[in-house]
Amino acid sequence: MNEWYTLGVVGLVIVGVVFAIVRFRINPVIALAVGAAAIGLLTGLGPVDTVTTMTRGFGDVMMEAGLLIAWGVLIGAMLNEMGAITRLVDGLLRMFGKRGVPYALGLSFATYLQTIFVDVMIVIAAPLARRIAPRLGRNGTGIMGVVFAVSLETGIVLMVPGFAAVALAGLLGVPLGVMLIGGLVVVVPTVILTIMLMTIAFRLGFWNPEKDEKAIVEEPTKEDAADGSTDTAPSASSPRIDRTRTGTVRTALGGVPHGYTAVAERTEREQPLLLLFAPMLTALLLIAAQAVLTVLAIEVPAMQFIGNPVIALLFAVIATGMIGRRAVGTQRIEKSLVKGFQDGGQIFVLTGVGGSLAAVISEGDLGAILQGYFQATTFAPLLVVWVMAAVLHIAVGSVTLSAITAAGVIAPVATSLGLDPLLIALAAGAGALFCVHVTSNTFWLLQSFLGQSVRGALKTVTVGVSLASVIALAMTLVLAVFL
Template sequence: MIALHTTISIVAIILLIIRFRIDPIIALVAGSLYLGLASGIGFAATLTAITTGFGEIMAKIGLLIGFGVLIGSLLHAVGAFRAMVEALVRLVPAKRLPYALAMALATIFPSIYVDVQVVLAAPVARSSSGLIGPRGLPLLAGALGTGIFCGYVFVVPGLAAVSIAGLLEVPLGTYLLYGIVIGPVTALLTVWLFGLLLRTGWWKADRDEEENEALLEAEEEEANGHLKPRWRPSLGVAVLPILVPLLMIAFGAFAGLAERSNAFIEFIGNPTFALFVGLLGAYAMARRSLRVGGTTAAFEKGLHTTGEILLVTGVGGSLGAVIEATGLAEVLGGLFSVNAAAPVLVSVLLAWFIAALLHLAIGSVSVAAITAAGIIAPILGSLGVAPVVIGLAIASGSLFALQVNSNFFWMFKALLGLSTSGSLKTLTVVTSIASLVSIPLVLTASLVA
């Protein structure tokens, strides 16, 4: 009965979000309440699980998410992201631009704000597409979508990556070591495969491209800017608030693997401290560029966004805590022990499937990843697979087939000047390819994790 009630709870959450357009926060809490009460753990224990689950995940990753979002907001305000993207056009040969764009989005600045990333990169992709040829726009659009979401789910400090690691109690340094390989490799392979697909006549410009007033307005807004920076950082300076924390986290992780760590190295490599250093750098950059008033405005915008992200992440932790309280771990642990011959394959594919199904239903990569991690976290101990591998499998599944039930889909469509069919042929296809390409890489990682 516990498995049945868990299934009903998850289906109900999906229906509330999709059919009745209920906010994911309300749907997740309602589903948690139903599961706790229906499974018989009691009124008090259900509320305790919801509140403690929320508090525990906030203690683990609340500051990380907050610092990351604030860094993104400040860098966006001073034009740092635009400097990074524009540098690609100047430095990279036209035929290599799709690969460079995908790599930069997946590694140099993995996304905290997917909306910001597409707003910044779309005008550059459109303006440089003519350098590549008739297939330039779809190829760059596919590269843009691939890079953004591979960074988002695989590479710290991508929001989904941080959330998955936190919910599954995977050290961020460990997640980074695997994700920084799987994310970029997935992005490059996906762009290459998508390029081959475009050569088959897949793209029909007359049906798949269209002019859009929102695109022109967004470009004008981006060109003019509301905050009017009086100084924009160079490329080398712009990447520092992101690159320095990544290097600090990686340094701490490698030192631990080499058994050369000590208290000071652990302090330097601590993800919270590393992202705080990045935040200090972004804040100093903003103060020089925007003065006090502009910096405060950018900071407040980041705080507003942070609240929304923290709530949905926290209630994802609440759902996981309720599932754990029901004793589902023991039930599923028994199921997995029946097929002990291939526990890694079964477990990885199960994690991928749950995340992919949730993404198809909900339309949000982050909510799908958070929900899947919340569902699987209580049974991690029974799977016999390294938690980082399960986390990467969830990341892989949450990429699958981003399509019309996603707000990002429609923003992508408008900013790149694509029709609905053109957006399906680019964004939906490349996220599906990336999801399928990455899962063998995750299985390979399981051999060494």
Template sequence: MIALHTVIAIVIVILLIIKVKVDPVISLMIGSLYLGLATGVGFTATIMAIATGFGGIMGEVGLLIGFGVLIGAMLHAMGAFRKMVTMLVNGVGARRLPYALTAAMATIFPSIYVDVQVVLASPVARSTGPFIGRTGLPHMCGALGTGIFAGYVFVIPGLAAVSIAGLLNIPLGTWLIYGFVLGPLTAIVTTLIFRLLLRGRYWKPAKDEEVDEAMVVQETTELAEADTATPPMFVCLLPILVPLVMIAFGAFAQLFNFSNDFIAFVGDANFALFVGLLGAYVLCRRTLGPEGTGTAMSEGFHTSGEILLITGIGGSLGAVIRETGLDTILADLFTADAQAPVILSILLAWFIAAVLHLAIGSVSVAAITAAGIIAPVLASISVSPIAVGLAIASGAMFALQVNSNFFWMFKSLLGLSTQGTFKTLTMVTSIASVVSLPMVMAVAFIA
């Protein structure tokens, strides 16, 4: 009955989000309450589990998410990301641009939220697509979509990556080492595969494109305008690069046994991102002044609020699941096949995240919910936590489609029909999810 009630709780969450259009925060809270009360955890114990689960995950990733969002908001306000995509256009040439763009989106841009990423980068795809050839627009769209979400789920400080790592208690330094390889590699390989797909009759411009030529002209003009107020590109990237180097240094120091208290302090993700936040704040003050900096930070606070709540309630769901005793049942499920426990566990984690994403339509909510479900059994399975976390990340990308608000943003900003959006965004996120799965399995055998 515990497993049945857990399924019902998840279905309630999905139906509330999809059918009733209830906010994910409220939906996850209702699902957590139902699960605790229906399985006999009790009124007081259920509320206690929700509160302690929320507090636990906030202690793990609350500051990281808040600092990361604020850094991205200030760099965005300074025009740093606009300047970067302009440099990509001018530096690598049109035909190599899909690979340069997808690599940049998967490594540097995860510091800002996915909705902002597509708004910033869509002018590049729209404006340069015609110079690549007949399938230039879909190739650029595919590169943009796969880069955004490969970075979002695999690369620190992508919010989905940070949330999964926090829920599964995976050190961010460990995640950084693996994710920084898997993210861009998945994006580039997917973009190559998608290019091969476009060589046939797959793309039909008359049915798949709805390009507004006036918007293309306007966006091309905007990209051509130099933003003299923005600091040099390398300086703009320091608030992102310095924390990553600090975290990576701490992780390698621990891996090779030369760490000490000071190195652990410097390599701590909370301190590293705070250093990045200070750097972004100083740059923003010098570029935009106190008022512009205050506006950028206010937008960052606004963006981080719901993200923090969703992440925290994901921790609450995991805590309630632990109270029900479902961990024993799920542990038996994960270890059911004694001949292939690693492969089975990775596939099951991937499958849970993929199904949740197909149902809910949100990569982050699917990843957080899947991590909340799996976290209680993590200690009972013979697979490293990093491999399980990466499997959740991989599955959470699968087949982004019409029940996601990002799908419709992508459609309108890139000048695609609904069919064209399926052929680009839905296709590349599906390919990326499948392409990354063997890489995750490789990690499972070496981690």
């Protein structure tokens, strides 16, 4: 089959998928599935083989990543229910002070807190961010906006246990421990450099509080009254969620949010913060330790079992559940698990369909065609992956979808080029961060919950995360020299 025909079919189908999602609001899962089927049929794969390949691709990816995503979702749901994130942010502020807390908070969000869904994290931590912002000076709201946007979005696609990072690892066959270490190498400098550069830009006049912030006021808390600070609040449609001195979760209006019963309030017992996070942190350490042993070619049977990501995170789920039952009661933990599965449903299907698309592409001759156009170097293909993911994200507004799609297109040629799949995953994730704008739900959440105007959100979210995208690409290219 003519190579230009094959390239044209794949290109047009991907453009068609993007157009269907953006213009006609077709669900990304359905659009990707139809696109995968179209590529198979139009490139001569045939009806039967197209369906078989799509099914196999879905199953292969879910076999690699399905349980891992499930465990991460459940851990995040339980930590959310126990109020662990709220307490963590308060603790970071006390420990690192106003100058250090943006970096401490950013690295926390981008690394070990990635089991929490972004939307949930923003809702939980935004009131605390509004308490911190005035203490950072005139540019405080802008700095906190960058911290939230950059760390949360970067962690999703580059850092295990972020669900997109896990999905990319499963799609490309990257061991989760290797993805964890590689992501850490890229994420840490990316978050630190981005926050530092954006803070400098704000201090040089890039941030204008009069135009970049919303003029909304919230009654100060008792803690704020003690230190003289004030808060900015979300709109009336976004009620503040905070904790009283007894640990009871309440809204800004004084009521108990949906899912928090009076019985649960009476039985709640506050546990040490380190204890709440201990299972997840232990699991991540076990995974990383086994990855190091694998690289060193050292076989320790016990570590091969408990350091396996599926087993390590399963133990973390069980241990977190046991701690949660003691902290907030069995009923609330069970409800949080049900809610976690509900929130994670589309992530499961999207990950699997991304695998279907990659399988259909790899089954044809696109791999051989692309191989002929790429030079035998790791840099050119990585730039192509980054650009493809960036363009998809600008059009669709989904970090996860654009990263998975870009990685799925390039994955078939990775082996033939001698390109490490880890680098493809990191380049796709970095590209998917470029230009988070008005098509993204996260953009509007950060705009409204952090007290920013649309102009302000364009600076903190769009410019800030785009800068992180470029820095992450640079870090990936540096890593490519050593792999």
